[in-house]
Amino acid sequence: MPDILLNEIIKFANLPKFGKTEEDIIHLGLDVYSSILGFKTASLYYLGEEGLEFQLKLTIPDKSETESNKIFQCLVENGGIPSALNSGEITKWQLNQENTETTNFLIIPLVTQIGILGIIVISLCSEMNEEKLLDFCRTHSSYYASVIFNYNLMHTVNRLKEISEQKIALKTKDIVQSTRELKKILDSVQVGIVIYEKATFQITDLNLAGAKLIGKSKEELIGSLRQDHFLFTKNKSLLGEFLSQQEGLLKRNNGSLIPVLTTIDNILIGDQDYLIESFVDISERKRMEEALQAAHYQLELRVEERTLQLSQSNEKLQAEIIERTKAEEQLLKLYWAVEQSPNPVIIFNTSGIIEYVNSSFSRITGYKFGEAVGSGPKILQNNESDSDIYETIWDTISNGNEWKGEFIHRKKNGELYWASTTISPIRNVNDVIINYLSVQEDITERKRFEKEILSAKEKAEESDKLKTTLLANMSHEFRTPLIGILGFSQILADIIIEPDQKEMIEDIEFSGKRLLTTLDGVLILTQLESKEYKLNICRTNLSELIISTLPSFVKLAKAKGLEFNTQIRDENVFSEIDFTLIQKALNNLIDNAIKFTRVGCISVELDNIVKEDKKWAQIIIKDTGAGIELKYQEVIFEAFRQASEGYTRDFEGMGIGLTISKKIVEMFGGQITVKSKPQIGTEFIVIVPASYN
Numbered sequence: 001m002p003d004i005l006l007n008e009i010i011k012f013a014n015l016p017k018f019g020k021t022e023e024d025i026i027h028l029g030l031d032v033y034s035s036i037l038g039f040k041t042a043s044l045y046y047l048g049e050e051g052l053e054f055q056l057k058l059t060i061p062d063k064s065e066t067e068s069n070k071i072f073q074c075l076v077e078n079g080g081i082p083s084a085l086n087s088g089e090i091t092k093w094q095l096n097q098e099n100t101e102t103t104n105f106l107i108i109p110l111v112t113q114i115g116i117l118g119i120i121v122i123s124l125c126s127e128m129n130e131e132k133l134l135d136f137c138r139t140h141s142s143y144y145a146s147v148i149f150n151y152n153l154m155h156t157v158n159r160l161k162e163i164s165e166q167k168i169a170l171k172t173k174d175i176v177q178s179t180r181e182l183k184k185i186l187d188s189v190q191v192g193i194v195i196y197e198k199a200t201f202q203i204t205d206l207n208l209a210g211a212k213l214i215g216k217s218k219e220e221l222i223g224s225l226r227q228d229h230f231l232f233t234k235n236k237s238l239l240g241e242f243l244s245q246q247e248g249l250l251k252r253n254n255g256s257l258i259p260v261l262t263t264i265d266n267i268l269i270g271d272q273d274y275l276i277e278s279f280v281d282i283s284e285r286k287r288m289e290e291a292l293q294a295a296h297y298q299l300e301l302r303v304e305e306r307t308l309q310l311s312q313s314n315e316k317l318q319a320e321i322i323e324r325t326k327a328e329e330q331l332l333k334l335y336w337a338v339e340q341s342p343n344p345v346i347i348f349n350t351s352g353i354i355e356y357v358n359s360s361f362s363r364i365t366g367y368k369f370g371e372a373v374g375s376g377p378k379i380l381q382n383n384e385s386d387s388d389i390y391e392t393i394w395d396t397i398s399n400g401n402e403w404k405g406e407f408i409h410r411k412k413n414g415e416l417y418w419a420s421t422t423i424s425p426i427r428n429v430n431d432v433i434i435n436y437l438s439v440q441e442d443i444t445e446r447k448r449f450e451k452e453i454l455s456a457k458e459k460a461e462e463s464d465k466l467k468t469t470l471l472a473n474m475s476h477e478f479r480t481p482l483i484g485i486l487g488f489s490q491i492l493a494d495i496i497i498e499p500d501q502k503e504m505i506e507d508i509e510f511s512g513k514r515l516l517t518t519l520d521g522v523l524i525l526t527q528l529e530s531k532e533y534k535l536n537i538c539r540t541n542l543s544e545l546i547i548s549t550l551p552s553f554v555k556l557a558k559a560k561g562l563e564f565n566t567q568i569r570d571e572n573v574f575s576e577i578d579f580t581l582i583q584k585a586l587n588n589l590i591d592n593a594i595k596f597t598r599v600g601c602i603s604v605e606l607d608n609i610v611k612e613d614k615k616w617a618q619i620i621i622k623d624t625g626a627g628i629e630l631k632y633q634e635v636i637f638e639a640f641r642q643a644s645e646g647y648t649r650d651f652e653g654m655g656i657g658l659t660i661s662k663k664i665v666e667m668f669g670g671q672i673t674v675k676s677k678p679q680i681g682t683e684f685i686v687i688v689p690a691s692y693n
Contacts, residue, residue: 007035009140010296023058025151029144030060030120036133038104038125043068046118054081054119071095072121075105081119084109088116090134090141092127104128108137110145113284114190117145139295143288150261150280154245157191157263157278165267183207191278194226198266198273201226213260213281215253226277231257250279259286344419346438347426352376352394355435364442366412380409382416397423397436406443417444486512535578535667539691542573542582542617543606549583550604553590560594563601570608573617574691577668582688585664586619588657589684593623600624600681608690616670616687627678636674637662661686 009032020028026044033042041063045054059068075081080093084107091107106122120141128134164185183205186193192210196203203224211218214229221229231249249257262279311318338345344361348354357372365372365380372379378390389407396403402424409419419440426435489509496502550566557564575582593602605620628636636658665672670688 007299009136009143010292022148022151022155025147026058027060029140029147030058032140032144033120033122033137034060036106036122036124036128036137038128040123040125041068042120042122043072044110044118044120045072047116057118071123075107075121080105080107083107084119085116090137094127106137108141110141110148112145112149114149117149139288139291143285143292146282146285146288150282150285153189153191153280154261154263154278157189157193160185160189161265161276161278191280192260193276193278194221195267195269196226196275196277198275201275204274210279213250213252213258213279230260230262230277230279247282250281258283341439344440344442346372346440347435348376348438349435350398350433354379361440364411364417365409371412380407380411382408382410393423397425398433400425400433417442418447419443536580537576537578539574540577540579540582541571542575542619543568543571545579545583546586546604546606546619549586549590553594553602557594557602560598562594562597562599565601565603567603567605569606573606573608575617575668575688576691577688578664581664581667585661585686586621588661589621589686592657593621593625593682593684596682597623597625609687611687615690617690619686620683621686622681622683624681627680627682628674628676629678633674633676637672 030042030044033039041059041061043059043063044057046057047054054072056065056068056072059065072081074095075093078093078095080091080095083093084091088109088111090109093105093107095103095105104124104127106120106124106128108120108122110117110120186207187209189207190209192207192213194203194206194210203221203226206218206221208218211221214221229251231251245261245263247259247261250260251257259282260279261282262277264275264277267274267276339358341358342360344364345356345358346354346361347356354372354375357367357369361372362368367379381390389405393403393405402422404422405420407419407421408416410416420443421438421440423436423438425433426437428434486509489505489512493502493505493509496505546566546568550564554564590602590604601624603620603622605618605622607618609616609618638659662672665686665688668688670686672687673685674682675685676682
């Protein structure tokens with residue numbers, strides 16, 4: 001109990017007093033007594049200004065004024081109040097009231113340096129015999145009285161200051177008379193007041209209380225400087241930043257230093273600026289605060305000693321508590337992880353009875369927690385044919401193994417759903433199986449998607465196979481009559497000499513060859529896609545292949561007025577490939593370069609390179625043609641697609657040349673890429689694995 005009361009006293013001492021109202025200070029001070037064992041009420045009675053009677057100021061807890069005054073009057077008549085006033089000490093008193101039990105009281109006089117301020121009456125349920133509690137009450141009561149007294153003094157000073165300023169303002173024509181009145185007023189208060197010149201801080205006047213506190217006469221002090229008497233660690237007022245209140249030290253005439261609480265403010269006397277400073281001796285308050293701090297320090301030492309003793313004697317218990325707390329936290333985390341899991345979780349015992357289901361189980365199956373717990377896992381069984389599966393599962397998990405599989409379960413409403421399930425045994429510290437954990441995942445949508453995808457895949461494969469067969473048949477069917485047409489057109493070209501007829505024969509031959517080339521491309525594409533093309537892999541010198549291929553293209557380029565350049569940087573560039581196919585791929589690329597270029601040049605480059613620590617044969621075909629927009633650079637490798645499509649396209653062709661070239665290059669582990677800018681040109685880069693001796 002002393003420690004509790006001491007803590008309340010310290011708490012009150014550490015509160016900012018003068019920033020609060022008188023009501024707040026009185027209430028906070030009375031609250032301290034509520035920590036006394038058996039406390040019922042506490043009432044503060046102020047002594048009237050005439051010093052004749054006491055008036056009730058406040059009661060805690062709130063109580064009617066009539067009842068409180070009745071008790072006070074009984075204590076006066078019974079001798080309790082007079083006894084406390086005569087002794088000036090805390091008095092314990094018992095009061096027997098009509099039809100009530102005996103009530104115990106503490107009567108505490110609030111004694112200040114100028115006399116008794118008031119009386120505190122505390123009613124208790126039982127008699128208080130602990131002397132230590134009385135010592136604490138004496139300490140707090142003395143400090144409490146000084147706080148109230150200082151507050152009242154400061155309030156009086158401020159009120160007197162306001163009155164003085166009002167009087168000075170009204171009587172500016174009679175400064176001498178106002179000054180006399182001010183001096184009379186200042187000399188009548190018990191707070192030290194000093195007036196300085198604002199510019200020099202030279203004392204021009206002070207009251208009797210101020211001179212008494214400093215220890216010199218008014219005549220000796222007038223003309224001296226403020227800093228000769230006041231020592232402050234925070235002297236913001238000297239810089240023009242006035243503090244409402246601050247603490248400092250007052251140097252007395254005998255050389256001693258006393259703590260004071262001071263307030264500085266501006267004051268106008270006549271037309272000149274002055275500073276007025278009021279200060280009170282807070283030595284008693286400081287002594288009380290030091291005593292409280294010492295008591296607080298002793299209390300902390302005792303608490304620390306007891307804590308250390310408790311810690312030393314209970315280290316093992318604390319460790320167990322920490323471990324248990326960690327285990328509980330971990331268990332709580334696991335519980336919420338399971339409870340908030342989007343997948344159904346079931347825990348059942350070794351007899352197959354469900355002991356726990358999470359909220360996802362209830363959400364998906366429709367069975368509430370209370371409906372599922374206590375039943376067997378067959379609550380979700382779809383039909384009797386699943387019984388064999390359940391027996392297999394039970395044999396697996398009862399032998400300590402994990403089981404994984406998929407089920408068709410039945411919900412509470414009869415709806416079926418697919419579930420991917422994993423069931424694992426749960427073992428205790430002795431490696432004995434105590435439960436089984438089942439984690440499920442609703443895969444109904446996945447199953448539906450898989451079924452749809454499988455059906456779509458089968459249809460696509462069937463469609464692709466039909467397309468390949470159709471294209472192959474069409475190629476053969478068109479090829480035979482075309483060869484006949486081309487043959488007869490050549491015979492007619494040798495026979496007919498009429499220019500107009502000969503030109504028509506040449507157009508027939510040109511169109512036939514174009515169609516035959518297209519059919520050959522379609523046939524090769526269908527063979528490559530159906531993987532029916534028979535490869536003839538051999539070690540091929542790519543420089544010789546390019547040299548043998550280029551003459552016809554050089555001639556074709558010159559016919560269009562284009563320049564054709566060849567750069568073979570290494571004549572020994574070999575690769576394990578099919579000569580015919582790679583030639584077909586290059587022919588398509590070079591043919592496209594010439595076809596899509598109207599002005600400029602075509603170039604073919606060959607070299608050996610190293611890329612990603614691997615050796616490659618690289619062929620680059622460049623042109624200065626129309627170029628390809630970025631959005632079409634992936635489309636052009638798809639079958640029957642061009643950068644310019646539809647009946648309004650700019651160039652002839654079916655759009656399978658690049659598709660064939662890409663498939664051929666990739667068949668040999670190579671890669672074909674494109675770089676292009678519209679109206680600037682295009683660059684196709686072909687790389688295939690290089691072969692070295």
